[in-house]
Amino acid sequence: MSSVTPKFPHMLHGGDYNPDQWLNSPDILKKDIELMKAAHINCVSVAIFAWAKLEPEEGRYEFGWLEDVINNLYENGIYTVLATPSGAKPRWMSEKYPEIRRVSKEGVRDLSGERHNHCYTSPVYREKVKAMDTALAERFAKHPGVILWHLSNEYGGICYCDKCQAAFREWLKKKYGTIDALNRQYWTDFWAQTYNSFEEVQAPAPNGSRSVHGLFLDWMRFTTDQVGDFIKMERDAVKAVDPSVPVTANLMYDFICYNYFKWKDILDVVSWDSYPVWRGSAAADVEEAQNHALWHDVMRSLKQKPFLLMESCPSATNWQPVSRLKRPGMQLAASMSAVGHGSNSVQYFQFRKSRGSSEKFHGAVVDHVGHGETRAFKDVTQVGERLELLDRALYNSEVKPDVAIVFDTENRWAMEHAQGPRNCGIHYAEAVRDQYRALWQMGVPVDIVDEECDISKYKLVLAPMLYMLRAGFEEKLKAFVKDGGTLVGTYHTGLVNENDLCYLGGWPAGGLRELYGIWNEEIDGLWDGEENSIVTKDGRSYRVTELCELIHAEEAEVIGTYGSDFYKGQPAWTVAEYGKGKAYYVAARAGVDFYSDFLGALIPGLDCKRALPGEVPFGVEACLRETDTERFVFLQNFTGEPKTVSLPEGYIDLRTGEAAGKLELRGYDSVTIAKAIE
Ligand code: GLA
Ligand code: ZN
Numbered sequence: 001m002s003s004v005t006p007k008f009p010h011m012l013h014g015g016d017y018n019p020d021q022w023l024n025s026p027d028i029l030k031k032d033i034e035l036m037k038a039a040h041i042n043c044v045s046v047a048i049f050a051w052a053k054l055e056p057e058e059g060r061y062e063f064g065w066l067e068d069v070i071n072n073l074y075e076n077g078i079y080t081v082l083a084t085p086s087g088a089k090p091r092w093m094s095e096k097y098p099e100i101r102r103v104s105k106e107g108v109r110d111l112s113g114e115r116h117n118h119c120y121t122s123p124v125y126r127e128k129v130k131a132m133d134t135a136l137a138e139r140f141a142k143h144p145g146v147i148l149w150h151l152s153n154e155y156g157g158i159c160y161c162d163k164c165q166a167a168f169r170e171w172l173k174k175k176y177g178t179i180d181a182l183n184r185q186y187w188t189d190f191w192a193q194t195y196n197s198f199e200e201v202q203a204p205a206p207n208g209s210r211s212v213h214g215l216f217l218d219w220m221r222f223t224t225d226q227v228g229d230f231i232k233m234e235r236d237a238v239k240a241v242d243p244s245v246p247v248t249a250n251l252m253y254d255f256i257c258y259n260y261f262k263w264k265d266i267l268d269v270v271s272w273d274s275y276p277v278w279r280g281s282a283a284a285d286v287e288e289a290q291n292h293a294l295w296h297d298v299m300r301s302l303k304q305k306p307f308l309l310m311e312s313c314p315s316a317t318n319w320q321p322v323s324r325l326k327r328p329g330m331q332l333a334a335s336m337s338a339v340g341h342g343s344n345s346v347q348y349f350q351f352r353k354s355r356g357s358s359e360k361f362h363g364a365v366v367d368h369v370g371h372g373e374t375r376a377f378k379d380v381t382q383v384g385e386r387l388e389l390l391d392r393a394l395y396n397s398e399v400k401p402d403v404a405i406v407f408d409t410e411n412r413w414a415m416e417h418a419q420g421p422r423n424c425g426i427h428y429a430e431a432v433r434d435q436y437r438a439l440w441q442m443g444v445p446v447d448i449v450d451e452e453c454d455i456s457k458y459k460l461v462l463a464p465m466l467y468m469l470r471a472g473f474e475e476k477l478k479a480f481v482k483d484g485g486t487l488v489g490t491y492h493t494g495l496v497n498e499n500d501l502c503y504l505g506g507w508p509a510g511g512l513r514e515l516y517g518i519w520n521e522e523i524d525g526l527w528d529g530e531e532n533s534i535v536t537k538d539g540r541s542y543r544v545t546e547l548c549e550l551i552h553a554e555e556a557e558v559i560g561t562y563g564s565d566f567y568k569g570q571p572a573w574t575v576a577e578y579g580k581g582k583a584y585y586v587a588a589r590a591g592v593d594f595y596s597d598f599l600g601a602l603i604p605g606l607d608c609k610r611a612l613p614g615e616v617p618f619g620v621e622a623c624l625r626e627t628d629t630e631r632f633v634f635l636q637n638f639t640g641e642p643k644t645v646s647l648p649e650g651y652i653d654l655r656t657g658e659a660a661g662k663l664e665l666r667g668y669d670s671v672t673i674a675k676a677i678e
Pocket of ligand 2: 102103119121159160161163164
């Protein structure tokens with residue numbers, strides 16, 4: 001595996017550090033380094049929002065303070081993740097150059113202030129950013145303490161300015177060639193919306209086009225590409241000076257303003273910011289741990305290599321509905337969960353609590369009290385000690401699943417924007433999570449892929465609600481099963497092409513009707529509170545809700561039928577042989593219980609990797625990282641109750657180095673065990 005930070009090939013422990021807010025307090029800056037060392041912090045992310053200090057007035061760069069900070073850190077064994085500051089434009093620039101300020105979908109240009117709100121097309125902003133990034137790289141890229149570029153911060157949002165829309169029209173011309181081709185794909189004869197030229201195309205707007213779904217999808221695709229182009233500009237600026245320093249951009253949880261999969265080749269390392277909403281109750285905390293584990297898996301799957309947990313909260317955030325304190329042990333458990341899913345770091349927002357403005361009450365490693373005698377500081381220190389203990393073993397270990405779940409962003413955009421068959425919530429993400437939860441509880445490692453990914457290496461692929469078929473993915477699915485793979489598809493699959501145009505001739509389209517051996521005639525939307533069931537011949541019954549497809553089993557064998565309503569007795573769960581493999585079809589929204597039983601029975605026969613051979617108690621997460629010679633299993637108890645986990649022969653507890661046959665996990669406990677691979 002290529003190291004994520006070659007200059008410092010170790011597990012990273014640290015986080016955002018904003019000394020630019022404390023330059024008038026040199027005593028605090030000195031104290032910071034003392035406290036960083038006490039907390040076993042080995043790297044900090046610096047200058048993320050520092051443009052006003054780096055360039056106090058146009059053309060006057062002030063890097064001396066930053067050089068002192070980086071040198072002092074390095075002299076104390078603390079490395080720097082250096083940011084490009086484009087995430088927050090300085091006020092003087094925003095006032096002088098209005099074009100860099102974003103325009104809303106209502107057509108209103110921002111005033112100065114706030115952050116993450118610049119235009120991604122503005123030539124002025126791109127020129128200013130490129131100049132700043134180049135200057136920072138020329139000054140610091142070769143510094144032995146600078147190990148990674150943190151490009152901007154949480155790229156986010158959409159600009160509707162004239163420049164962005166002009167760029168969009170150029171993007172459309174490249175995609176369609178002629179306006180007739182665009183009209184056909186957008187079905188614009190509908191409601192007389194025919195475009196006579198590309199110049200007539202405007203971005204979707206609340207007082208403009210809202211019902212041309214192909215336009216919406218293309219606008220979202222363009223935005224992903226335009227921001228991706230901005231990121232490339234930043235990346236190329238710093239790499240032009242020294243290509244050896246890797247670049248990352250910190251991504252976000254369940255953030256579908258962009259299709260992150262499109263950026264995987266732009267970044268050297270994927271990083272993201274994870275802020276679970278912990279509630280202190282077992283059921284809620286286990287679900288939240290699963291929700292964030294899924295996104296850890298997304299971030300690892302993007303580049304199929306370790307990622308970095310760039311931000312997490314060392315205490316309670318200030319922006320969640322309620323700032324719940326973490327229960328004792330939760331900080332370490334959540335941190336080790338990230339590592340178990342493939343993170344090579346645990347980093348926080350932020351090191352020292354800001355004194356003013358909106359984040360003065362956001363959790364930090366060092367609170368306003370200014371010392372380390374706090375619960376949060378001690379929790380962080382415990383994480384640092386555990387990472388140091390595990391560093392040798394873990395840094396080169398990887399997560400290599402046999403199972404993948406297809407979770408395609410463009411498919412999600414299309415379903416969530418379409419009208420019908422359930423506008424109160426089509427719940428694609430929820431359907432993915434239900435399948436994921438079953439695998440999480442079984443300790444089965446999972447990759448999260450999209451329709452442009454290669455799925456040939458897996459043994460089992462789950463492809464729920466694949467409403468939109470794009471990038472030829474249906475051919476990959478057929479080849480996968482034909483070659484012996486096992487596929488699980490569901491209702492609402494194979495209805496439209498990439499521009500949300502319905503296929504004619506029967507669903508699922510794209511040859512999936514033959515693959516699954518079923519024909520989907522129509523779908524029944526259920527109101528909240530309504531339900532049906534899938535009943536099997538041996539008497540099992542599983543509750544289904546929301547969407548029930550009325551399918552015809554053509555070549556498929558029926559495993560389960562509906563338990564009620566006018567379609568009682570009709571097929572609801574089927575399996576078809578296809579080539580050397582099998583394709584299952586679940587025609588309704590079934591829950592975690594169904595998938596736990598279904599996949600629990602299926603997986604052992606497929607010999608898919610699992611963290612431990614047997615079941616683990618409810619709420620205990622078991623993650624697996626491997627090298628060629630060792631297996632590392634991370635066990636986190638996300639319930640507040642004690643849990644016992646029996647282990648097979650040969651494992652040692654890395655905390656003690658002792659053989660471990662049975663583990664008694666306290667509430668929110670986390671243990672890492674290892675075993676040599678014969
Ligand atoms: C985001 C940002 C940080 C900070 C945190 C607060 O992740 O990247 O700058 O605002 O949220 O949780
Ligand atoms: Zn713009």
